[in-house]
Amino acid sequence: MRVLFCSEFYYPSVGGVQEVMRQVAERLVELGHDVTVATSKLANRATLQLNGVSIKEFDVKGNFVSGMLGEVLDYQTYLITSEFDVIMIKAAQQWTFDATWEIIDRIKTPKVFIPCGFSALYNPEYEAYFKLMPAILKQFDHLIFYASKYRDIEFAKKNGITNYSILPNGASEKEFNCLKDLRFRERNKISENSFLYLTVGSFTGTKGHWEVVKAFESLDLQPNEHATLILNGNIPYTSTHDIWRNLKLVFNSNGLFIGIKHLVYILFKKLGVTFKKKSPEEIAKTINLKQSNKKVIISDFPRNELIQAFMNADLFVFASNIEYSPLVLFESAAAGTPFLTVDVGNSLEILEWTGGGFVCESYKNHRNFTNVEIQHLATSMRNLMNDKSALDQKGRQGKIKWQEKFTWDVITKKYEAILMSVCNRK
Incomplete structure (x- = not known):
């Protein structure tokens, strides 16, 4: 054929x-x-x-x-x-x-x-x-x-x-049928006793990086507890034509897309214009400076290292605003890592198919974009951090279903x- x-x-x-x-x-x-x-x-x-x-x-x-x-x-x-x-x-x-x-x-x-x-x-x-x-x-x-x-x-x-x-x-059986690399944490300066959260997506402004890092910032940890968050993603390719097209949509349509707003944010930031809403990078910097029992890593790992990030994480967190059928949830299941997701795209259907995760309460705005209350997300992240048996059970179930069907x-x-x-x- x-x-x-x-x-x-x-x-x-x-x-x-x-x-x-x-x-x-x-x-x-x-x-x-x-x-x-x-x-x-x-x-x-x-x-x-x-x-x-x-x-x-x-x-x-x-x-x-x-x-x-x-x-x-x-x-x-x-x-x-x-x-x-x-x-x-x-x-x-x-x-x-x-x-x-x-x-x-x-x-x-x-x-x-x-x-x-x-x-x-x-x-x-x-x-x-x-x-x-x-x-x-x-x-x-x-x-x-x-x-x-x-x-x-x-x-x-x-x-x-x-x-x-x-x-x-x-998700690829060629990539995820591999052993967990126990040196991943050492390579990335992550403490062995630190609870590791992971989120993955291009830095478009719509993939939930801001929501996840804000929720992580508000996590109420005990003095003897430690948590690390990896925000992984690439900066997507944008041509001059794409920039002009997106700017036209902003001015003609009253800023319909969060991603377009993010593009404008980047452009103005390069010109030295400041905004009240902090970027994920700025929030991460504040956390790393002021909260000694938390650490944020912003990365764009090579594919092999990203696979190991999935396999070494304790919980994958997904708070994207707009999706169709997110691959990262299948990849989390393939890694045997439980996921916490908002209701975006067909994430709830993927949860039903794989049995590999949990759902966080969210809502849709007037453009059908998914939004989540930061405190709701933080509470869900915190509760699961303390429920190792539930995490282990969901992780195992997700991997089995992936091997069978996905x-x-x-x-x-x-x-x-x-x-x-x-x-x-x-």
């Missing part, structure tokens, strides 16, 4: 979409298929062949709403003329999907689409976009959703879409079956 994946970003870019596409693409190659990924051109990409996967770069930026710049016509021509058995596109609101709209009836290759959450469904800037969406979805041969109850699948059902499957995300090896075979079925129907 000759398969084309279309994804706005791909390795070495870091993120949930990139990770899923890479894991599935490489395993399909191992199963004997020919896989190519059409994606954005990156200056730091060293090769166009990675673990058997071919990479086809296009210098394109933007989406339907903000406008698309660059080699859009080249990409469209590629889709129309290339001889693949099936095309799978991941995520709406980005150019590899949006650029197909005006040529979709000319793409004769069977097409599969993963909507990936429709994060802008409640954004007024995208009102016209989603009015056009049902007609586009009906021209795909099959849709894949990661959650049985979420805004994208509900949107599809409401508009009469029936040709879909539900596939969960997962490795990429298991999940890729389900992708393979869907893609082959679509090809056979055609």
